[in-house]
Each structure stands twice: as C-alpha cells, then as structure tokens.
Amino acid sequence: MVSPTTEQRTEDASGVLRRVFGYDAFRGFQREVIDHVVAGGDALVLMPTGGGKSLCYQIPALVRPGVAVVVSPLIALMQDQVDALTAVGVRAGFLNSTLDLDARRQVERAFVDGELDLLYLAPEALGTRPVQQLLDRGSIALFAIDEAHCVAQWGHDFRPDYLALSMLHERWPAVPRIALTATATTATRAEIATRLKLTEARHFVASFDRPNIQYRIVPKREPRKQLLALLRDEHPGDAGIVYCLSRASVDKTADFLVANGIPALPYHAGLDAVTRATNQQRFLREDGLVMVATIAFGMGIDKPDVRFVAHLDLPKSVEGYYQETGRAGRDGLPSTAWLAYGLQDVVQQRKMIETSDGDLARRRSLAAHLDAMLALCETVRCRRAQLLEYFGEPAAGPCGNCDTCLEPPESWDGTVPAQKLLSTVFRLDRERNQRFGAGHCVDILLGRQTEKITQHTHDQLTVFGIGGELSEAEWRGVVRQLLAEGLLAVEGDYGTLTLTEASAEVLGRRRTVMMRREPERKSAGRAARAKTSATAAVELPPSAAPLFERLRAWRAATAKEQGVPAYVIFHDATLRQIATDAPGSLGELSKVGGVGENKLAKYGDAILGVLAEG
Structure with a gap:
C-alpha cells in the first residue's frame, strides 16, 4: 500500500480532530507531533497537564493502520480512560489484573482481529512473555509511553518496570514510539531519552506555563485552619486536592475538614485497596469533593475541574511541586496552587535527606532538589518566573497572577539577626557542648525565663535577651531562611541546630544575608477572588x-x-x-x-x- 502524503495525513488528522473529538483546530505543536508520529517517527513530548498530550497519540492511533499500544502505570484509572474514549466512538480496551479470564480473552481477541484502536497496558505487563507473544500476533500502529518521567531513576514517581521499556525498540523496531510527560528538566529529558532508547527521537517541548493557575505560598501558622479559610472564602463547593506528607496527617486533615462541613476523603497507602479505589472513584465521579492525600494520589487523574491544589507540607522538589499543582485547572479555568510553608518543613526535609537510603551522590541530589524548592519558597521575585526558569524556560516578566506579584514582599538586610542567631548556636555548642532546636534558641534571644533555660542556666549566656527587635515569628523566619541557604544545619532525631562551614562567613562579617519579609496578607484572598471572578465572568x-x-x-x-x-x-x-x-x-x-x-x-x-x- 502506498503511504499517504503529509498533506493527506494532515487532512486526515484534522478530520479526526473535528469528527471524533469535536475541535476545529490543534493547540500548540500538537499538529507537528501528530504528523511526525503518523509518518513513523519517534517523539519525546513534554507538555503541561491539560495541554492536550493524549491527542498526540490518540489521533495517530486513528490515522495509522493497526492498534496503538499505550503504556500507562495507572491500572486504577484505565477503565476511566477507556470510558472517555468509548464515549467519543473510539474502540479502546485494556489488559490488567482487574479483568477476569473471559474479559481478558475478549480484549485479546479484539486486538488480534484489529477491532481496537487503542490498547492500554501496564508497564510490568510488557515484560511478560504472554503479552509480548500477543502483541506479535496483531498489528501495532505505535507505542505510546505515558507518564514517561517514571523512568527517571531518582524521580519522585520512579517505576522500575519502566526501565524495561527500552526493549520496545529492539523487539518491534519498525513501530514508532512516543513518550509523553508533563514534568522534566533538561537533565531528566536526557535521562528519559537514554533509558527508553529514544536518543534519535524528535523532542517537542511546550511552554511549562499554566497562566490560569495562581501560585501562592503562605507562612505556616495553623495550617488546617488556614486551609479551611481558603476553602470557605475562595473555593466553596469546589473540587480540590490537599497534599500531606504523612498518612496520619492525611487522616487528621480529612477528619478536620469533614467536621467543619467540607466533604473530604482520605487517600494513602495505609488504606486497604478497596477503600482507596472507592475514594478515588468518588472523587472522579462526584462534584465538589476534596481529596486529602499523600503524593501516592494524583498521577494520571484526568478530572478537569479541580479548582485548587493545596500543600500542607513542603514538596521535596520543584518537579514534584509542579507535577502536583498541575492537577488543578486542566480545563483552563482559574485555579489556585496554595502551599503553607514553615520552619519545621525545612527541618523535617533536611533530616529525611540525612537519614535516607542511598550513597552520598544520591543525598546530594536530593539536597539540590530541596534547595531549589526552598529558593522558590523564599524568593521575592515572581514565583511563576522562577518556576519557569527552573525548567529552562525564560520568563517574559512578572506574571501578575502569583502572590509575590499581587502582594510584593520586601527584601531586608538580615545580617545582624543572622549573626545573633548563629552566635547563639555557637555559644551553646562551643561553650556548653550542648545543642538545641530552633524554639529554645529563639527563647534565649528573646530573654525568656523558661524552665529549660533556667535549668541549663542559659540566661547567663552573653546572647541572652539580645534579640528583642524581632518577634518570635520573625526569628523563626530567620532560622528557616538560614537553613534554606545552608548557613545553618539540623542534625539528630530531635532536629538540633548546628553550624555549617558557610556560617563562618556570616559570623566573620564576610557575607551579607538578605532575607524575605512576609507582607501583610489581609487582601490576598480578595485579590485572588477578584481575579478569579473577573476571568470566570468572561467565560x-x-x-x-x-x-x-x-x-x-x-x-x-x-x-x-x-x-x-x-x-x-x-x-x-x-x-x-x-x-x-x-x-x-x-x-x-x-x-x-x-x-x-x-x-x-x-x-x-x-x-x-x-x-x-x-
């Protein structure tokens, strides 16, 4: 059969877009990707959540002869993905452990007979001989590797089974492959290409900007009450996701929201499989539910009307933060990415890195990721600009839709307070051979006669009471920013403070320490709602x-x-x-x-x- 020309393929793809999916025009470089894959080329596609990645393999699946095999790590969501395709008249099926023998045989027969357009498989299935032999019996249009960042070995969603997907090129060399992800730095993109043997693939990298998402990071005071205020004031009745670091925090936060009239469900690995599946299905199928979850939840969630993503704990990396916040506003309508961030977050993350598995190189990698996340939290610049620059994309200027643009913070010279705090740590360690946490050091600076200070006679230290120019909250901010910049460290199970090599530069007056002063946020909620309402009115x-x-x-x-x-x-x-x-x-x-x-x-x-x- 004569291969169709590029012009004919383009017309076919445009016709499929209108007839099947109901849209008149492609977005961004969708058309370029589709033409490339339809012509038999390999592709690596980076496109933000909600940017239309799925069409980049779904339309080639309908234009090229054969069945598209989609590798997805999301067994629990395959049914919904197939339902969505079936609703527009696409013949789709899946093979995974949820099917009984008769249902499995029916899907296998449909694949071999060419009665499917797309077949979804989990990555671990492709490593088995029966599935490989099944694919040999049919005609394969293309391989689509979804959530391709799962192949990055130290990524937050690493899946070992993805490493075996390099065999696709070896076993079926004539079948084009398209790998897709929403989150990858330049280094991660290179790792994906190497591990999947896509080094000759054409790269398509869209803008990482999600202009409909408003990024906001607030000082953590009483995070659950702060979250409740956000939901009541700005997102009443909206669907959203709340991320917590621990299972216990997930349960407590979900219970707190329910007790305060917010319909919320928990999701974490400590729940049984039936409960997790039920809660996930309810979140996808009911309006206005809030899912409180660990980061185990969310990858591949296609719910378009998630109006907010809130973090009650600090994400471990900018990649993780971007991936998780990207689940808001897939429909392009105004949405909020909100993070409550405090001193204990920094202490906890630093401790987790020090006690983590792996060699020194891995701990350094984790520390570098955390440093970038801390820099985003502490910046006085436009948050969106800093986020985009992290992924190698130059920003056009301040976005006007993040907290640092709406309520610009001040930068102030915190060198003297930094010296006072570091001196306190130094004198406890060197003069008394003692180490304490941030709270005790702040009490010393504020001259408080607590039981612990009296017991250890710390009121006799020369630094006792010399910090009256700042409040307790401001001193905790100083500690947090010194930790963020590596001018202070934490160690041990109790999070005690200790100096670093860089501390000497500050104590020796060889380094100036500029700090961020949080602005008064009285109007932040009003500003956010006003922008949302104005945009919604246009819609x-x-x-x-x-x-x-x-x-x-x-x-x-x-x-x-x-x-x-x-x-x-x-x-x-x-x-x-x-x-x-x-x-x-x-x-x-x-x-x-x-x-x-x-x-x-x-x-x-x-x-x-x-x-x-x-």
Whole structure:
C-alpha cells in the first residue's frame, strides 16, 4: 500500500480532530507531533497537564493502520480512560489484573482481529512473555509511553518496570514510539531519552506555563485552619486536592475538614485497596469533593475541574511541586496552587535527606532538589518566573497572577539577626557542648525565663535577651531562611541546630544575608477572588449561569446512570459554551468545541431539550 502524503495525513488528522473529538483546530505543536508520529517517527513530548498530550497519540492511533499500544502505570484509572474514549466512538480496551479470564480473552481477541484502536497496558505487563507473544500476533500502529518521567531513576514517581521499556525498540523496531510527560528538566529529558532508547527521537517541548493557575505560598501558622479559610472564602463547593506528607496527617486533615462541613476523603497507602479505589472513584465521579492525600494520589487523574491544589507540607522538589499543582485547572479555568510553608518543613526535609537510603551522590541530589524548592519558597521575585526558569524556560516578566506579584514582599538586610542567631548556636555548642532546636534558641534571644533555660542556666549566656527587635515569628523566619541557604544545619532525631562551614562567613562579617519579609496578607484572598471572578465572568455571562447549572444537573444524572465520571460526558468548558451560545439545532450544537459526531448523536437531542426548558 502506498503511504499517504503529509498533506493527506494532515487532512486526515484534522478530520479526526473535528469528527471524533469535536475541535476545529490543534493547540500548540500538537499538529507537528501528530504528523511526525503518523509518518513513523519517534517523539519525546513534554507538555503541561491539560495541554492536550493524549491527542498526540490518540489521533495517530486513528490515522495509522493497526492498534496503538499505550503504556500507562495507572491500572486504577484505565477503565476511566477507556470510558472517555468509548464515549467519543473510539474502540479502546485494556489488559490488567482487574479483568477476569473471559474479559481478558475478549480484549485479546479484539486486538488480534484489529477491532481496537487503542490498547492500554501496564508497564510490568510488557515484560511478560504472554503479552509480548500477543502483541506479535496483531498489528501495532505505535507505542505510546505515558507518564514517561517514571523512568527517571531518582524521580519522585520512579517505576522500575519502566526501565524495561527500552526493549520496545529492539523487539518491534519498525513501530514508532512516543513518550509523553508533563514534568522534566533538561537533565531528566536526557535521562528519559537514554533509558527508553529514544536518543534519535524528535523532542517537542511546550511552554511549562499554566497562566490560569495562581501560585501562592503562605507562612505556616495553623495550617488546617488556614486551609479551611481558603476553602470557605475562595473555593466553596469546589473540587480540590490537599497534599500531606504523612498518612496520619492525611487522616487528621480529612477528619478536620469533614467536621467543619467540607466533604473530604482520605487517600494513602495505609488504606486497604478497596477503600482507596472507592475514594478515588468518588472523587472522579462526584462534584465538589476534596481529596486529602499523600503524593501516592494524583498521577494520571484526568478530572478537569479541580479548582485548587493545596500543600500542607513542603514538596521535596520543584518537579514534584509542579507535577502536583498541575492537577488543578486542566480545563483552563482559574485555579489556585496554595502551599503553607514553615520552619519545621525545612527541618523535617533536611533530616529525611540525612537519614535516607542511598550513597552520598544520591543525598546530594536530593539536597539540590530541596534547595531549589526552598529558593522558590523564599524568593521575592515572581514565583511563576522562577518556576519557569527552573525548567529552562525564560520568563517574559512578572506574571501578575502569583502572590509575590499581587502582594510584593520586601527584601531586608538580615545580617545582624543572622549573626545573633548563629552566635547563639555557637555559644551553646562551643561553650556548653550542648545543642538545641530552633524554639529554645529563639527563647534565649528573646530573654525568656523558661524552665529549660533556667535549668541549663542559659540566661547567663552573653546572647541572652539580645534579640528583642524581632518577634518570635520573625526569628523563626530567620532560622528557616538560614537553613534554606545552608548557613545553618539540623542534625539528630530531635532536629538540633548546628553550624555549617558557610556560617563562618556570616559570623566573620564576610557575607551579607538578605532575607524575605512576609507582607501583610489581609487582601490576598480578595485579590485572588477578584481575579478569579473577573476571568470566570468572561467565560460565562451571568445571564447564562442558570442554564449552565441545568446542563450540569443533566450531566450529573447522565453520568450516574452510565456509571462514568461527569467529564466523560462533557467538560465544564463545553457546557459553558453551550450555555453561552444556546444553540437551537443539532447543526448549531455540532459547532461547539468538544461536541464530536458520536456525542452529538448520543446526547444532542437531550441537550436541546434542556435548552428548550429554559
């Protein structure tokens, strides 16, 4: 058979985009990726969450002969991925441990007979002889390796089974491969290409910017109460994700939110598999739920209307932070990435690195990742600009949609307070051969006659009471920033403070220490809501709001009847356009973005009925 020309392939791809998925135009470089893969080329695609990565392999799967094999680490979500494709008329199936023998044989037969467009597999399945022999019996259009950052050995989502995927090129050399991820620095991208033997692949790197997400990092005081205020004031009734470091914190936070009238569910590895699966399905299929979770939750979550992602503990790396916050606002509507950050976070993360498994090189790598995250927290610059520059993308300037742009912090010369704090640590260690945590050192500087200070006669130290110019919260900020800059260290199970080699530069007056002073945040919530409301008003005129709510109610009932997440029926963005345009016929409805042929035939009359009721 003669291979189609590039012009013919492009036309076919555009036709598939409109007919199947209901969109008139590709976004960004989707079209370039699709043309490249359809022509048989290998590709490594970096595109932010919500940027349309899936279409980069789904459309080639429908244009090229054969079945696309999609490698996904997300067994628990394969059913939803298949449901979403089935809803637009794509023949999709999966093979994993959740299928019984009859269901598995049915999918295998459909693959061999060419009756599927896409087949989803877990990476560990591809390493087994039966699956490899099955794939040999069918015609493979392409291999798509989703969440490709899982191959990065020291990444936060490392999956050992991904390392074996290099054999795809060896066993099926003529089949094009496309690896996709939302998060990778230049170094991680090179590691992905090397480990997957994609060194000859063409790289497509989109902007990492998610302009609809507002990044905010606040001083941690009473984090659960701060979180509750955020949800009540800015996100009432919204779906969102709250990340905590420990399982115990997840449970306590979920219970706290429920006790205060916020519908919340826990998710962590300590829960049994049935509970985890049930909570995940509820979060995906119900409106307005808050998932409180460890970082075990979230990869591959396609829920488009997550309006906020909150962190109650410091992420270990900028990559992890970007990956997790990227789960907000996949639909492009205004969303919030909120982090409560404090001294104990720094102490805890430093201790975890010192006691972690692995050699010195790995601990240094972990420390470097943490340092970059701390720099993002402590910056007085635009947070978005610093985030983009971390991934090698120059920023155009201040974004106007992060806390440091909305409420600029001050930079102040903290050299003298730094010297006082470091002197306190020095005198405890060198004069008394004692080490204490941050709280005790601050008490000494503030001249407090606590039981511990009296017991150890620390009121006799020359530094006792010399720090009255700062409050306790400000002193804790000094400690935090000294730890962040490596001018102070923590050690031992009790997080005691100790000096570093760099401390001598400050004590010897050879180094100036500039610090960040937190601004008063009285108007931060109002500023955030005002920006969100203004953007939302453009998306949905007030006159269309009642119709939008009726469409949402119809969608919820339809999704419940079919046993699928609401977004599988239609995304909010599509319903907003329907409510705004109020199409009066199937022909007019077909022009709405997200309404393809299959959905038009399946839901068109019902939608027109809802519109007629208004």
